[in-house]
Amino acid sequence: MSVLVVGTVAFDSIETPFGSAERILGGSASYFALGASFFTPVRIVGVIGEDFPQDYIDVFNQRQIDLEGLQRDKGDTFHWRGRYHEDINLRDTLELHLNVLAGFEPKLPEAYRDADYVFLGNIDPVMQLEVLRQLRSVKLVVCDTMDHWIHESQEELKKVLQRIEILVINDSEARLLSGYDNIVKAARAILKMGPKMILIKRGEYGVLQFSDSSVFATPAYPLEEVFDPTGAGDSFAGGFMGHLARSGDQSQGGLRRAIVYGSVVASFTVEDFGVKRLTDVSLAEIEERYQRFIDLTDFHS
Amino acid sequence: MSVLVVGTVAFDSIETPFGSAERILGGSASYFALGASFFTPVRIVGVIGEDFPQDYIDVFNQRQIDLEGLQRDKGDTFHWRGRYHEDINLRDTLELHLNVLAGFEPKLPEAYRDADYVFLGNIDPVMQLEVLRQLRSVKLVVCDTMDHWIHESQEELKKVLQRIEILVINDSEARLLSGYDNIVKAARAILKMGPKMILIKRGEYGVLQFSDSSVFATPAYPLEEVFDPTGAGDSFAGGFMGHLARSGDQSQGGLRRAIVYGSVVASFTVEDFGVKRLTDVSLAEIEERYQRFIDLTDFHS
Numbered sequence: 001m002s003v004l005v006v007g008t009v010a011f012d013s014i015e016t017p018f019g020s021a022e023r024i025l026g027g028s029a030s031y032f033a034l035g036a037s038f039f040t041p042v043r044i045v046g047v048i049g050e051d052f053p054q055d056y057i058d059v060f061n062q063r064q065i066d067l068e069g070l071q072r073d074k075g076d077t078f079h080w081r082g083r084y085h086e087d088i089n090l091r092d093t094l095e096l097h098l099n100v101l102a103g104f105e106p107k108l109p110e111a112y113r114d115a116d117y118v119f120l121g122n123i124d125p126v127m128q129l130e131v132l133r134q135l136r137s138v139k140l141v142v143c144d145t146m147d148h149w150i151h152e153s154q155e156e157l158k159k160v161l162q163r164i165e166i167l168v169i170n171d172s173e174a175r176l177l178s179g180y181d182n183i184v185k186a187a188r189a190i191l192k193m194g195p196k197m198i199l200i201k202r203g204e205y206g207v208l209q210f211s212d213s214s215v216f217a218t219p220a221y222p223l224e225e226v227f228d229p230t231g232a233g234d235s236f237a238g239g240f241m242g243h244l245a246r247s248g249d250q251s252q253g254g255l256r257r258a259i260v261y262g263s264v265v266a267s268f269t270v271e272d273f274g275v276k277r278l279t280d281v282s283l284a285e286i287e288e289r290y291q292r293f294i295d296l297t298d299f300h301s
Numbered sequence: 302m303s304v305l306v307v308g309t310v311a312f313d314s315i316e317t318p319f320g321s322a323e324r325i326l327g328g329s330a331s332y333f334a335l336g337a338s339f340f341t342p343v344r345i346v347g348v349i350g351e352d353f354p355q356d357y358i359d360v361f362n363q364r365q366i367d368l369e370g371l372q373r374d375k376g377d378t379f380h381w382r383g384r385y386h387e388d389i390n391l392r393d394t395l396e397l398h399l400n401v402l403a404g405f406e407p408k409l410p411e412a413y414r415d416a417d418y419v420f421l422g423n424i425d426p427v428m429q430l431e432v433l434r435q436l437r438s439v440k441l442v443v444c445d446t447m448d449h450w451i452h453e454s455q456e457e458l459k460k461v462l463q464r465i466e467i468l469v470i471n472d473s474e475a476r477l478l479s480g481y482d483n484i485v486k487a488a489r490a491i492l493k494m495g496p497k498m499i500l501i502k503r504g505e506y507g508v509l510q511f512s513d514s515s516v517f518a519t520p521a522y523p524l525e526e527v528f529d530p531t532g533a534g535d536s537f538a539g540g541f542m543g544h545l546a547r548s549g550d551q552s553q554g555g556l557r558r559a560i561v562y563g564s565v566v567a568s569f570t571v572e573d574f575g576v577k578r579l580t581d582v583s584l585a586e587i588e589e590r591y592q593r594f595i596d597l598t599d600f601h602s
Contacts, residue, residue, distance in 0.1 A: 087482070088482075181388065181389075182524075182525060182526070182527065183505075183523065184523045184524060184525040185525055188525075202506065204484075205503065205506035205507070205520075206506070206518075206520060208520075208523060215523060215597055216597065216598070216600070217507075217521075217523060217597050217598060218520065218598065218600070219506075219507060219509075219518035219519065219520055220518075222484065222485045222509060222516060222518060223483075223485060224483060224485040224489075225483070226483065253600065253601075253602070256599075256600035257600050259600070260600055294601050296516055296517065296518050297517070297518060297519065297598060297600075298557075298601075299517070299519070299554065299557035299558050299561055299598075300554075300558070300595050301554070
């Protein structure tokens with residue numbers, strides 16, 4: 001079972017209290033794909049510019065990540081520059097150069113059009129709808145978004161929400177989208193917009209899952225070093241869908257275990273700059289931390 | 302097994318976005334005692350003024366709460382006035398009248414001096430030390446504190462920390478006391494100050510427990526209505542110690558279950574103003590929500 005992701009493949013320039021890095025590999029599709037590739041083959045739909053180096057292509061090639069849907073356009077690659085505060089949960093965007101992303105029209109290769117699992121990364125809802133239009137069949141669609149699209153493209157976003165199974169969103173975005181401060185009310189309101197399930201990311205505080213039949217809460221794995229939070233949410237989604245695709249288990253328990261796998265993958269992501277930790281961690285280490293996650297949270301056995 | 306608590310018995314005047322209340326029953330010892338009394342007999346050491354009404358005494362008398370150690374002094378009862386923001390996790394202290402608390406010298410009745418479980422509520426560390434001095438024997442001492450004492454009485458507080466088993470503290474206070482932003486590092490540093498275990502309260506995000514042999518993380522019970530967060534932390538500690546005293550189980554699993562019972566009690570506390578919900582909820586409702594807590598967090602069965 002492969003997972004299809006549409007999203008950004010980018011250069012990130014990042015400053016944190018612990019150091020800085022220039023034009024490293026980033027973007028929602030990159031983090032998602034690397035996170036999911038521990039568990040299942042991944043296909044990327046996205047765009048890069050002429051300046052995108054072979055070294056970064058090789059990062060994907062070293063894993064079961066198919067790049068037939070990653071088109072190279074004239075111009076420069078999308079580039080984000082951000083700075084994290086002393087409180088590592090806060091960040092400012094310093095520069096945003098859309099470059100080739102500005103004219104991007106996603107085109108799914110023929111082989112991608114029968115997808116089992118699809119992740120609509122955080123891009124313009126118009127592009128997310130276009131991807132859905134090109135799909136012939138699909139088992140499960142998961143979608144991410146952000147405050148910018150909630151403000152600027154809410155009508156299109158709501159069309160997307162009517163066509164997906166699971167929305168992944170952070171807590172402040174859930175409040176913004178729903179109009180409710182209380183997170184339980186926010187989740188209930190968003191479920192009425194279409195998704196069967198919502199996963200609310202709370203950073204170092206973990207994840208809340210809501211559906212009509214289940215409420216699940218899990219803490220984040222406590223870390224002594226959080227080096228760079230970039231990509232935590234996308235690699236969470238990658239681990240979540242990757243494990244779902246690997247297990248084929250969409251029971252309530254199966255979905256919960258997938259959430260924990262996503263949390264484990266995200267906990268590795270933030271341990272080093274950019275995608276570095278995702279490229280050197282092993283599946284065995286992920287499985288080991290999953291077991292530790294059970295120890296971390298178990299109180300009734 | 303009874304639990305002894307030393308702390309404040311107070312009038313609270315509270316404004317929240319949902320309403321306000323004048324001079325209702327409050328104070329750390331009150332919330333703790335009511336929270337613990339579902340599970341075990343409680344003894345209060347504290348002080349009230351001449352203006353403290355019989356109605357409030359009756360709240361304790363209706364439960365297994367012994368008031369021999371609650372002295373009535375000349376003057377008025379300690380009175381706190383606070384206002385919660387739209388973001389209910391934030392509050393301002395508008396007025397603080399120490400009144401009889403200013404000259405309080407805790408005196409343990411003879412029958413209290415062989416205590417099994419002792420909770421040193423959030424009061425001056427000098428008073429906490431005085432209570433410890435008067436105890437002949439004790440099984441388990443749990444202590445709370447706040448930013449004020451960390452700033453003003455850190456030397457005395459550190460003496461207390463060397464003589465207790467468990468410190469209950471919120472996350473910002475743990476950062477302040479340790480000097481570390483990262484909560485794992487903060488917990489490790491505080492464990493070196495003496496306590497065998499630290500419980501870090503994170504409000505709507507739950508609780509983290511650290512000891513040399515265990516790290517446990519639990520979310521808070523998600524609530525659609527948080528009416529008044531006052532007393533959540535103290536009633537958490539009450540539920541925690543009350544269950545420990547009831548079960549006598551200080552194994553790793555037993556301590557974790559006590560943390561969850563504390564979380565359940567706190568989740569009821571915030572559902573209404575002041576101690577109201579704690580006075581009308583039943584042990585059966587608490588046990589039922591404990592079972593729901595298992596459903597909320599379980600992913601591996």
